[in-house]
Amino acid sequence: MATRESSVREPRTGDAPVAEHAEPAQPATAAPVAEQGVEAHKAEGSTIQLDVAALGEQLMGRWAESRRASRELMRREDFHRIPTDDMHAQRERVLGQLGLLVAHGSVHRAFPKEFGGEDDHGGFIASFEELLLADPSMQIKSGVQWGLYASAILHLGTEQHHQAWLPDALDLSTPGAFAMTETGHGSDVSAVGTTATYDEASDEWVIHTPFRAAWKDYIGNAALHGKSAVVFAQLITRGVNHGVHAFYVPLRDENGDFLAGIGGEDDGLKGGLNGIDNGRLHFSQVRVPRTHLLNRYGSVDENGVYTSPITSPGRRFFTMLGTLVQGRVSLDGACVVASKLATTIAVRYGSERRQFDDGDDNEVVLLDYQRHQRRLLPRLAQTYAMSFAHEVFLEKFDGVFSGRTDTDSDREDLETLAAALKPLSTWAALDIIQEAREATGGQGFLAANRLTQLRADLDIYATFEGDNNVLLQLVAKRLLTDYSRSFAKADAGVMAHYVADQVNEAVMHRSGLRRLVQSVADFGSTARSVGYVRDTASQRQLLTDRVETMVAELAGKLRSASKLPKKDAAALFNRHQNALIETAKAHGELLQWEAFTEALEKVEHEGNRQVLTWLRDLFGLGLIEKNLAWYVIHGRLSDHRAQAITDYIDDRLLPRLRPHALELTDAFELRDEHIRADIATGQERARQEEAREYYASLRARGLAPIDEKDLLAAQKKRAV
Amino acid sequence: MATRESSVREPRTGDAPVAEHAEPAQPATAAPVAEQGVEAHKAEGSTIQLDVAALGEQLMGRWAESRRASRELMRREDFHRIPTDDMHAQRERVLGQLGLLVAHGSVHRAFPKEFGGEDDHGGFIASFEELLLADPSMQIKSGVQWGLYASAILHLGTEQHHQAWLPDALDLSTPGAFAMTETGHGSDVSAVGTTATYDEASDEWVIHTPFRAAWKDYIGNAALHGKSAVVFAQLITRGVNHGVHAFYVPLRDENGDFLAGIGGEDDGLKGGLNGIDNGRLHFSQVRVPRTHLLNRYGSVDENGVYTSPITSPGRRFFTMLGTLVQGRVSLDGACVVASKLATTIAVRYGSERRQFDDGDDNEVVLLDYQRHQRRLLPRLAQTYAMSFAHEVFLEKFDGVFSGRTDTDSDREDLETLAAALKPLSTWAALDIIQEAREATGGQGFLAANRLTQLRADLDIYATFEGDNNVLLQLVAKRLLTDYSRSFAKADAGVMAHYVADQVNEAVMHRSGLRRLVQSVADFGSTARSVGYVRDTASQRQLLTDRVETMVAELAGKLRSASKLPKKDAAALFNRHQNALIETAKAHGELLQWEAFTEALEKVEHEGNRQVLTWLRDLFGLGLIEKNLAWYVIHGRLSDHRAQAITDYIDDRLLPRLRPHALELTDAFELRDEHIRADIATGQERARQEEAREYYASLRARGLAPIDEKDLLAAQKKRAV
Structure with missing residues (x-):
């Protein structure tokens, strides 16, 4: 195993003075953002005054102090990605930056006080997310080291493991790998091929890779820097496979050479995140002591007898994986940060660049074009929705991990939230960055303006830490379970009532009666017909109703599954897989909308409330517009109202929000050193x-x- | 100016034997594709036999011979991108590869016979598109040299210019830049800031850059390799600005140093296409002889008197730009090639990779999951649609450029086709490659599997050679012009009839009557209700009706524009800009659908016809599903029929097509040397x-x- 001396990292650059601690958080009545070194734009063409500082404070959320401290550190040039560095230079630089983070005391926060930490889970994730502003590779490599490797030791190991391995993991004396994924198994972790077989004679585990598809793959720190790994393998003792467990396995000696029985390959160049040395690992009958099993959820004694505090192998497995949910929390938050960066760049450029004349020999500012507003403003609204939803998510996470609100049902909720929000925000970030790239034209394609690299780095977020399409199916299954639970409790009367409702509804929809009534009431008045969907209660009703109806429809179609042989049940689910995923998406979008609405209710400043209401409406009506066919087909919206939604977005919301676009990005409080895009400064x-x-x-x-x-x-x- | 000796490029690698000419085109009754070294898969789970060779032949189209010759050359390793090369190495390698193309006689085809060409415009573009398989940078740098720089000399210059500069341009003795775009003006070429002022005293042009925004920017060959440039500038003589014209301007001396008065900058690293040395250029009172004006469409005599064969400055400008349409043709075709490559990789991997068990202890092949089919098969259908539409486009282009069908209206049609198809296919390629990347998970993120680099390179296709959103507005304007023309010809009776129709329709829609009638007829029978939209005539009617209705609605809303002051008219258009663009998209999609349908009608093999019909239906119904809200709101589809479309895609089309997915990609005839993705071979x-x-x-x-x-x-x- 590596000695501490051999791998302590020194900051690459010299001794530039830096604040060891964050600037104090700005109170709600903070000085104008301009004084904080952040751009402060004024709205032209609107009579509404925004309190940008207050808005910024709200966006910063509960862990504002951690975020601001991290942001302050990320202003330093020695944390910034150097676009022209090749893969090798990037890898070395990022490793050095991890050392810098240690030196600045930025990485211990989530860990127990006895290891120099603060047991501050929310603050740790919040500060970690902001690293993205300097370099997503640094963020993810930090995630590998502290969020995965060290966290696995903490959450899956017990006292002896913490004492033995946490200090070196925390101060980076031992760069570590989190060896879970295999070439042949990514999302389906329970089927990994690596085995850990207990050998009574020597009181050791034999870690073994039986075939090529069972090589660990895409593992950060595996290609070069990892000295040790937490290896996930099928635990086999006395002829029984107890499922996947985690083992602590030293990988390399002091010279960086693999230990006996261990081999690997470099994953080489990737589409992004090339500051991380992803690689493959394989094990040929590698022996480690019995005590190297991280045994919080399963132990083996010297006779090879297995015991676990959790009897059900299925529940045990999900409990172990559940401790790793912070990966999904932080990806969600990182995507919020990335979306703030991309919208800031595009909105600033769109507010300055001019193209084509207005018929009067003046060239028009891009953001005055309706199409440009249609491209950027809904994505700005989405960024706000994601930001507020992430805050709810982080609260939930902190509640569970601090033990404050840590029941089974809290953990279940947290995992569902993670599985719903991470797919939406990772996809949204790619979409937002791409639109920002296209909206900034050729400039957006230059490395100097950062958008292409940001997108390249975030590409993999859609499929790692749980493939988005797989995660959404988990959400759908949870929704179906909740639905069937509510029936299990229902007495016959309630059930009959429900069925009657369904029938009535079907009749109503099929004959188009409900819509027809609505149509007549709406006739001739666009203002009135949109008035209905504009208010908060109606948006909530439409969005909630869609999720509930989709779940009920699915439940009806899948009702027979429980009576079918497993294979036929799987086939039945597969025939509705697309609908399952769409239902989960609708649920996630509703969560985002609810978070935005909840945030809105906390706004005290009148101007902020007005503009945020428009922005929330743009988000909410945008969701309804995206699924307009569903609402019309299901009789929830008349043709007239449906059409009015698009008109209301184009004719009212976009023109109202356009003057505030710059301020709405100013509230993200990104400084020039965070933005670092020529066209936005x-x-x-x-x-x-x-x-x-x-x-x-x-x-x-x-x-x-x-x-x-x-x-x-x-x-x-x-x-x- | 560079001497020929100083810049002739030698192939970088040795003398590996290579066929100077293409293998003869395969006849329609070709040997099984397996014998051609292409993968040949058999369908499992379907009784239908495909004739993959015949399908491949149809996809190759009229210029099959050129395509196959180019593909044969692109199998050679010395044309392949080396993923780990840095920007500098890439630039040098690609320049060398352009020399190789010259050595292989691949670049003269479009040029006149007297310069060693064949006047074969379609064949030139077809062979050029296939270069993408080796490296998009090589494709685009070739495009800069021969498609833009040399073509501008050919099409905008006259005999003396051809004699003086074409030979060196064609054999790469003079690498050239096409200096049109400026930092401040991309899509709005008519407003470039660079000036070319005629100086009678010296009989010279004075080329000048008056401010920073007027620097030429993003110019291929400008940073390093360009010896000369075709510079677009405002032609000013005798105090009159005659608009943008092209001038031949030497840039660098034999040592590669800028000539007096010329300066520039390297655009540096980009999001992709780093094999091209894009850069900036500026001119300080640079003098060139009067004869350096490329004067096919405008001349100035020694007294500074301007003459042009085209009186209207507007028409003259668009005629000059029109000669450059081949850039858009070839980007459209390149995106077809890229989409074929990406779908091949994803479908092959999806046919082999297994994940999660089927309830019976067998792991399921990815492509057996409904969601995976939903992700890949519609994109495969779109690739076919784009391929067939591109063939129509290329035919039109060849007709105009060969002079065979070269009326004003042909040129206008060609430009509209270009403006409609290039946006759709460039966006589609990005979407298809990205879905292929996500569908191949972590593997898709590795450079070894090519998808991320392919996407990065094609990113800029969406905004260069005309920003997609700008091009689509040109299409919309053309649709509106055609619409108003048909009214101009209409007598009062027709007009009244039309108005009556509109009114009736409005009443019908508003009351929901038409849909209600349909609903009753459909009641209870999904099969019958989808039977309606499944046939060709109904798909055509639905797609065409939507375009026509959208145009008519827009025309109604914009009717008053002609009576308004210019500025107010521009504002009115701006209020409907989003609808204009959506209308143009609908038109482009209809063109793709028509091309697919036309191709279908030519299929003789029964199995091919059956499977292609399903694929066309998947494309057509996919378009309708995407815009379902429109069809329902406008009373074109009952709720029941609308819902049946999604069910029909999920329950019928996807399962029918799934067994043929591999064959449908086999028909793209890509060999392992073209694919070069570990997971697909x-x-x-x-x-x-x-x-x-x-x-x-x-x-x-x-x-x-x-x-x-x-x-x-x-x-x-x-x-x-």
Whole structure:
């Protein structure tokens, strides 16, 4: 095993002074953001005043102090990604930056006080998410080291393991790998091929890779830096397989060479995150002491007898995996940060760049185009929704991990929340960054403006820490379980009532009666027909009703599954797999909407409340518009109301929000050192001003050439 | 200016023998594709036999010979991108590869016979598109050299220019830049800031960059390799600005240093296409002879008098730009090639990789999951639609550029086709590659499997050669013009009839009458209700009706524009900009659907016709499903029929097509040297087989451990 001396990392750059601790959090009545070194724009064309500082404070959330401390550190150049570094340089730099994080005391927070930590789970995740601003590779490599490797020792191991291995994991003396995924098994962890077989004779585990598909793969720290690993393998003792458990396995000696029986490969260049040395590992009858089983949820004694505090192998497995939910929490939060960065860049450029004239010889600012607003403002609304939803998620996570609210049902809720939000936010971040890239044209394609690299790095977020499509199926299954539970409790009367409701509804929908009534009431008044969906209660009703109806429909279709042989039940589920996933998405979107709405209710400043209400409406109506066919087919919206939603977005919400777009991104409180995109830090404005002054000066001096068109028009006039 | 000797490029690698000419095109009755070295899969679970060779032949299209010759060349390793090369190495390698293309005689085809060409425009583009398989950077850098720089000399210049500059442009003695775009003006070319002012005294043009925003930017060959440029500038003579014209301007001397008055910058690292040395250029009173104006569409004599064969400055400008449409043609085709590559990789991996068991202890092949089918099969259908639509596009292009069908209206149609298809296919390619990446999980993120780099390279296709959102507005304007033209011709009677129709329709829709009638007829029979939309005529009617209705609605809303002051008219258009773009998209999708349907009608093989019909239905119904809300709100589909479309896709089309997925990608005729993705060339299959054999052997030898679950179940049984 590595000695501490051999792997302590020194900061790569010198001794630039840096605040060891965060600046104190800004109170709600903070100084204008401009004084904090953050851009402060004023709305033109709106009479509403925003309190950007208060809005920023709200977005920062409960762990504002941790976030701000982390952001302050991420302003330092020695944490920033260097775009032109090749893979090798990136890997070394990021490893050095992990050492810097240790030096700045940024990594212990989530760990017990006895190991120098603060038992502060929410604060740890919050500060960790902000690392993305400097380099997503650094964020994820930190995640491997402290969020996965060290956390597995903490949560799956027991006292002896903590004492033995946590200190070196925390201070990076032992860079570690989290060896769970295999080439042949990613999302289906329970089927990994690696085995850990107990050998009574030597009182050791024999870790073994039986075939190529069972090689550990995509493992961060595996290609180069990992000295040890937490290896997930099928625990076999006395001829029985007790399922997947975690084992502590030293990987490399002091020279960085693999120990006997261990081999591996470099995953090589990837689509992004090349600051992480992902690689493959395989084990040929590698022996470790019996005590290297991380035995919080399952132990083996010297006779090979297995015991566990959790009797059901299924529940035990999910409990073990559940301790790793923080990966999903932090990816969700990182995507919020990335979306804030991308929208800031695109909105700033869109507020300065001009293209095509307005019919009056003035070139139009991009964000004054309706299409440009349609592209950016709903994504800004989504970023806000994701930010508020993440705060709810983080609260839940902190409650469970601090033990404050840690019942089985809390843990179940937390996992469902993770499985619902992580897919939505990882996909949304890719979409938002891509739209920002396209909305900034050729500039957006240059490395100097960061968007392409950000997207490349975040690409894998959609499929790691649980493939999005797999996670959403977990959500759907939970929704179905809850649904069937509510029936199990229902007495016959309630059941009959429910069935009657369903029948009535079916009749109503099929004949189009409900819609027809609505149509008549709406007739002729767009304002009134949209008035209905504009208010909070109606949006909630529409969004909730869709989720509930989809769940009920699915439950009806899958009702027979419990009576079928396993294989036929699986086939039945598969025939509705797409609907399952769409239902889970609808549920996740509702959670985001509820979080946004809840945040809205806390806003005290009148201007903020007004603008945030429009933004929430844009988010909510956008969800309804996206699924408009469902609402109309199911009789929830009349044709007229359905059409009015699009008109209301285009004609009312976009023009109202447009003047506040810059302020809404100012509230993200990103400084120039976080943004680091040429086009978002003043360059474009200077270019536009210079060009306008040039033409103005030409005209003033009578040196502007006449346009051939104007000449021809003048000649025609003379001829007449 | 560079001498020929100084810049002739030698192939970087040695003298590996290579066929100078293509293999002869395969006749329609070709040998099985397996004999051509292409994978040949058989459908399992379907009784239908496909003739994959015939299907492949149809996809290859009219310029099959050119395509196959280019593909044969692209099998050579010395054309392949090296994933680990840094930007500098990539740039040098790609320049060398352009030299190789010259050596192989691949680049002259589109040019006149007197310059060694064949006047074969369609064949040139077809062969050029296939370069993408080796490296998109090589494709685009070739496009800069021959498709833009040399083509501008050919199409905008006259005889003297051809004689003077084409030979060196064609054989790469003079690498050239196409200096149109400026930092401040991309899509709005007519507003570029660079000026070319005629100086009578010296009989020269003075090329000048008046401010920073007028620097030429993103220009391929500008950072390093360009010896000369075609520079677009405002032509000013005798105090009149005659609009943008092209000028031939030498850039660098034999040592590669900028000539006097010329400066520039490297655009540096980009999100992709780093084999191209994009850069910036600026000109300080740079003088070139009067004869350096490429004067096909506008000349200036020694007295500074301007003349042009096209009187209208507007039409003249669009005619000049129109000669450059081949950029859009070839991007459309390149996206078809990229989509074929991505779907091949994802479908192959999806046919081998297994995940989660089927309830019967067998792991399920990914492509047997409904969701996986939903993700990949519609994108496969779209790839076919794009391929057939591109063939129509290429025919039109070849007709115009060969002079065979070259009327004003042909040119106008060609440009509209370009503006409609290029946005759809560039966006689709990004979507298809991304879904392929996610569908292949962690493997898809590795550079070894190519998808991430392919996506990164194609990212910029969405905004170069015309920003997609700008191009679609051109399409919408054309649709509106055609619409108003048809009214201009209409007599009062027709007009009244039309108005009456509109009113009736409005009444019908508003009251929901038409839909209600349909609903009753459909009641209870999903099969019958989907029968309606399944046939070709109904799909056509639905898709066409939507485009026509959207155009008519827009025309109604924009009717007053012609009477408004320019600025107010622009504002009115802006209020409907999003609808304009959506209308143009609908039109482009209809064109793709028509092309697919037309191709279908030519299929003789019964099995091919059946499977392609399902694939076309999947494409067509997919379009309708995507816009389902529109169809229901506008009374075109009853709720019942609308719902039946999704069911029909999920329950019928996907299961029918799934067995043929591999064959449908086999028909793309990509060889292993084109695919070059580890997971699509047999590796995964071998891993799966090894794993299955391992477990089978354990069981056979009685060495498999008992599962704790099974043990518990057995104990329970015993206890009872």
